[in-house]
Amino acid sequence: MTEVLGWIATAVVLLSFTVQDMRKLRMVNLVGCLLWIGYGFILMSKPVIFVNISIALVHSYWLIKNRK
16 A cells, blocks of 8 residues: 555656646645655655655745745
8 A cells, every 4th residue: 555655646746747837736746745745654764754845845835925
């Protein structure tokens, strides 16, 4: 089941790069980051958790700063 979560997270992040609207791209990528964070906690992988929390914070900041 853990590997399935990793593949879903991968698919969501890859999907985000096909989105042309920057706001939607960041939202989809944020969902992918959240999935990767869950995956990282399951594996207890600090680098996976750290990088995805960092990316999620950047996306969250941008979305809040540029909300319409």
